[in-house]
Amino acid sequence: MRPCDTVIRGVARRSKKSRLPLGIIIAIALILAAFLGSRFFLTATSQPFRTATPLDVQTYLENANSLRGNVYKLEGEVLNSLGWSASKGRLIAVGVDNGRQVVPVLVTTDFSHINIQRGQRFIFLLEVDDKGILRTKDMTKS
Amino acid sequence: MRRALPTLLASAALAVAQQNPPAESQNAPQQPAQNAPQQPAQNAPQQPAQNFPQPAMPFPARPAPGGAQGSGGDQSQSAAPAGGSNFLGKDVPFFDPGSNIASWDGKNWNISNNALFQARFEKFLNAPAATTESDSEYQALLGEIMDKLAPGKITPRSTDEAFQDLAKASRYQQDSHLCDSIASQVYSAWLSRKSNDRLNAASKGLEDERKRLEWNARLTAEATKLEGGGSSKSKEGGPNPQQQQQQLSRDMQMQPIVTRLAEVNALIRANQLKREVAELQVKIDFQSLIVQHFLQRRFQHAVIGTRFYRSIFADGDSQLRIGEDAKNLFAKTSGLPPNMGTIDSLANEIMGDVREAIQAFKFLLEKNELESATKRLAETFMLGEYLPEVRTLAREDKRKALAFVQKSNQLISAIQVKDYSLAEKLVTQLGETAKDFDASKPMAAIETAKQISAMHIAKARNAAVSGDKQTLEAELKAATEIWPRNPSLNEVSKMIFSQADVQSRAMVDFDQLVSQKNYRQVYEDRMRFIAATAMYPEKQEQLRKVLEDMQVIETALIQAQEIEKRGDYAGAWESAEKAFRNFPDDNKLNQVRANLTTKAADFVHAIRQAEELEQKNQPGSSLSWYLKAQNVYPPSDFARQGVERLTKQILPDAT
Numbered sequence: 001m002r003p004c005d006t007v008i009r010g011v012a013r014r015s016k017k018s019r020l021p022l023g024i025i026i027a028i029a030l031i032l033a034a035f036l037g038s039r040f041f042l043t044a045t046s047q048p049f050r051t052a053t054p055l056d057v058q059t060y061l062e063n064a065n066s067l068r069g070n071v072y073k074l075e076g077e078v079l080n081s082l083g084w085s086a087s088k089g090r091l092i093a094v095g096v097d098n099g100r101q102v103v104p105v106l107v108t109t110d111f112s113h114i115n116i117q118r119g120q121r122f123i124f125l126l127e128v129d130d131k132g133i134l135r136t137k138d139m140t141k142s
Numbered sequence: 143m144r145r146a147l148p149t150l151l152a153s154a155a156l157a158v159a160q161q162n163p164p165a166e167s168q169n170a171p172q173q174p175a176q177n178a179p180q181q182p183a184q185n186a187p188q189q190p191a192q193n194f195p196q197p198a199m200p201f202p203a204r205p206a207p208g209g210a211q212g213s214g215g216d217q218s219q220s221a222a223p224a225g226g227s228n229f230l231g232k233d234v235p236f237f238d239p240g241s242n243i244a245s246w247d248g249k250n251w252n253i254s255n256n257a258l259f260q261a262r263f264e265k266f267l268n269a270p271a272a273t274t275e276s277d278s279e280y281q282a283l284l285g286e287i288m289d290k291l292a293p294g295k296i297t298p299r300s301t302d303e304a305f306q307d308l309a310k311a312s313r314y315q316q317d318s319h320l321c322d323s324i325a326s327q328v329y330s331a332w333l334s335r336k337s338n339d340r341l342n343a344a345s346k347g348l349e350d351e352r353k354r355l356e357w358n359a360r361l362t363a364e365a366t367k368l369e370g371g372g373s374s375k376s377k378e379g380g381p382n383p384q385q386q387q388q389q390l391s392r393d394m395q396m397q398p399i400v401t402r403l404a405e406v407n408a409l410i411r412a413n414q415l416k417r418e419v420a421e422l423q424v425k426i427d428f429q430s431l432i433v434q435h436f437l438q439r440r441f442q443h444a445v446i447g448t449r450f451y452r453s454i455f456a457d458g459d460s461q462l463r464i465g466e467d468a469k470n471l472f473a474k475t476s477g478l479p480p481n482m483g484t485i486d487s488l489a490n491e492i493m494g495d496v497r498e499a500i501q502a503f504k505f506l507l508e509k510n511e512l513e514s515a516t517k518r519l520a521e522t523f524m525l526g527e528y529l530p531e532v533r534t535l536a537r538e539d540k541r542k543a544l545a546f547v548q549k550s551n552q553l554i555s556a557i558q559v560k561d562y563s564l565a566e567k568l569v570t571q572l573g574e575t576a577k578d579f580d581a582s583k584p585m586a587a588i589e590t591a592k593q594i595s596a597m598h599i600a601k602a603r604n605a606a607v608s609g610d611k612q613t614l615e616a617e618l619k620a621a622t623e624i625w626p627r628n629p630s631l632n633e634v635s636k637m638i639f640s641q642a643d644v645q646s647r648a649m650v651d652f653d654q655l656v657s658q659k660n661y662r663q664v665y666e667d668r669m670r671f672i673a674a675t676a677m678y679p680e681k682q683e684q685l686r687k688v689l690e691d692m693q694v695i696e697t698a699l700i701q702a703q704e705i706e707k708r709g710d711y712a713g714a715w716e717s718a719e720k721a722f723r724n725f726p727d728d729n730k731l732n733q734v735r736a737n738l739t740t741k742a743a744d745f746v747h748a749i750r751q752a753e754e755l756e757q758k759n760q761p762g763s764s765l766s767w768y769l770k771a772q773n774v775y776p777p778s779d780f781a782r783q784g785v786e787r788l789t790k791q792i793l794p795d796a797t
Binding site for chain 1: 751755759760761762763765766767769770772773785789790792793794795796797
């Protein structure tokens, strides 16, 4: 006896035991699909820089030069301010992956109007410059 | 000064013996002994057949014994070589009885402490007593001779008997034929006297002839006067030819008489002169012999000689006619006039003094006062070596003195060669054997030398410890010069040499370890290397640097271990790593660091990655790793410095 025969006979027995209407099932499925789709749509439209590729922190740590010129999205928590230059901006340490990794981010003077404080979470749109430094192209609080 | 002169004379005799050791057995006895029998045998039978001028003797051609009596004192002076007489040196000898130092001819020596004297004295101390039958007979014979010639007893017969006894005495070995020389001299004097008698007889004949010639001359003169009394003058007033002829005849008769008279007068004067000179020569020879015996310390023979001399030359002329130096020897040192009486009295006094000294020696020996006894015996021996009291001294008594002398000489030698250990032992032994031994002087010398040597050794030790090589050598040299056989010196030398051996080995090890950069081993053996490099400043500096570095390493290790105990492995690793970066060759540090690396792997990995990327000029990635390390171990200096460094690189104008 083949296994498929056993499955067919089982379904036949269940269909005999719980005979729910097929329409109800389809309706429920449609309702569920509509819900999930709306959720996905709402989420996709509310997340900033959704088109940008998240920064592969591990790759960045191993060889930042390989990422030069690319633009990435990064979300993290401000851990510390490393330095500030009136001409170049502020260099901050950003903790990602629940603080397991820390990357430096140079917040350029374009974003001087943003108060950056320790513990704040931001989503950064970052460009890897020619020295492998992550420069902010855009940033927003998450 | 009564004792000074005899002692001086004795020392003079010793010195003479030093220049010509067998003097007593060569010159003095032999020459007269050989000549004496020959001269009478040859000359005596011939002389009567000779004319009177012959006994003039060969005195101008033969110098007198001693070399100073050629023809009287003045002549001997003039005959002396330039620079003065060489009989007894250029100066009059001087003796200081306080120190027993004799000064003579520009030389000083201790009369009781010189090799010749010591040798003779030891020979005497070992010799048996001269108490054989032969010795007794000889001494009895000499005493008999002196007795026969003694003033008040002397007669022509006793003189003849004494002369015969001289021949008997000379047969004894101990006489060394000195009596022969006296007999020979006496015989020469007698011959001289006989020659003078013949000269006197010849002079008498010449005197008769002179009288006869004078008579003839007078008669010839008177006869001429008678013949010429009638015919006075010629017609012209001058002497006539006949008178002239007579005058010529008279002159011709007078001429041989006058000539002969002159010859006779000359011969008389010559004989007179020869007689005086011959007697003077005999006297000088005799005096020389007596002085020689006196200087040879043959005082019995000197006394015999003076007594014979007086009996032969009874004219009362006893003045010494020897050289000025020899005369001064008596005159200037004793203050007595230099004559035969002086020699006689001095010789008798010395013999008496020797008798007393021998008694004193025996008494001191009984009292076990060996030092004084030996000194008295040495002085007595020096003076009266040939006198019977000295010669008959018992060998047992002399051996006691000999033991003391040998030890004393050994002590002197030990001090001279600076063997103070032996000297101290000898002083102790001498003090035990001789009650009167004065140990203060030798002990003072010994203790002083020991103390100075010890001081130098102490300085040498200090110099060795402080690494002052020059001072070490100088002090060791000084200590060695003062006390060459100092046992401490040997110990110190061994110590220094062994130290030098250890030191050189340590230096080799040090150089090897430094070249291997095995500073840990240097640190472990630092005490050895500190001592070894004490004398090498450049090595000292090298060692100081190594030890300072090791101190840093050790501090880092201790710090790492303490931090590790708290469970702070990253901090412990960082402490070890800091030291490791400065001292990568230290094995212990390396091991500790390796252990901690595994315990703080995340932190170490972050730091190493950060540094590696920093070197690759990837400041972004590098800074990320530093931040990660700082996240793992916030107090990390490496992470903080790295972050600061890279922040400065990214933001050069950061504030």
